[in-house]
Amino acid sequence: EAGVTQFPSHSVIEKGQTVTLRCDPISGHDNLYWYRRVMGKEIKFLLHFVKESKQDESGMPNNRFLAERTGGTYSTLKVQPAELEDSGVYFCASSLGAGTIQETQYFGPGTRLLVL
Amino acid sequence: GENVEQHPSTLSVQEGDSAVIKCTYSDSASNYFPWYKQELGKRPQLIIDIRSNVGEKKDQRIAVTLNKTAKHFSLHITETQPEDSAVYFCAASSLNQAGTALIFGKGTTLSVSS
Numbered sequence: 063e064a065g066v067t068q069f070p071s072h073s074v075i076e077k078g079q080t081v082t083l084r085c086d087p088i089s090g091h092d093n094l095y096w097y098r099r100v101m102g103k104e105i106k107f108l109l110h111f112v113k114e115s116k117q118d119e120s121g122m123p124n125n126r127f128l129a130e131r132t133g134g135t136y137s138t139l140k141v142q143p144a145e146l147e148d149s150g151v152y153f154c155a156s157s158l159g160a161g162t163i164q165e166t167q168y169f170g171p172g173t174r175l176l177v178l
Numbered sequence: 179g180e181n182v183e184q185h186p187s188t189l190s191v192q193e194g195d196s197a198v199i200k201c202t203y204s205d206s207a208s209n210y211f212p213w214y215k216q217e218l219g220k221r222p223q224l225i226i227d228i229r230s231n232v233g234e235k236k237d238q239r240i241a242v243t244l245n246k247t248a249k250h251f252s253l254h255i256t257e258t259q260p261e262d263s264a265v266y267f268c269a270a271s272s273l274n275q276a277g278t279a280l281i282f283g284k285g286t287t288l289s290v291s292s
Contacts (some may be wrong), residue, residue, distance in 0.1 A: 065221075066221075095279065095280075097280075097282075102284075103284055104182070104184075104267075104282045104283055104284040104285065105222070105267060105269075105280075105282040105285075106282070107279035107280065107281065110278070110279055118278075118279060121279065153221075153222070164209070164210035164229070164271060164278065166212070166224050166227070167212075167224075167280060168224075169214070169221045169222045169223070170221055171220065171221040172221065
């Protein structure tokens, strides 16, 4: 079974530019999460989709970040315009969505974003 | 909201020794506590988890203990091997109807020297 995949693996952009990150969850997983780890700090929650709906976006830092999951399959996270503090590793995770117990979240390899 | 503290931030042990990583959490509603291992350049992978109705869980050389009263949980690795070297993250979450976010600690970098 293919795991969670993310694209690109690395991105280096200049401040003010736009970057779009993509996540493909494990097939059949309804729950999709975005997290971010800034250097040396904890992995922080950004938002959570259930199928195509945003269930919880309380971790999104500001309105420069826009996440979508059209059709309830893959998800994109756009940063526009990027700022220096947006640098970090962006992880995507997915879980099945059986609903009654907390399930394992499977992580992707992450996208390493560097804003210069 | 939930806050998870993790200690130590770095841990160096000799091969064959035991390693213990401790985490505390603040939200008494948290009921699920996974541990993830992230090797250099790889994705975080779940190594063990525990739910609030259990005090201890073991899987070969790895064990996790949970003290709900004190709101802390710990990862124990026995007979450490060089391949145990990685960053370990603890996390906490509480169940809601449709899944929920994991709140992570800052990570512990474990180095096992042979």
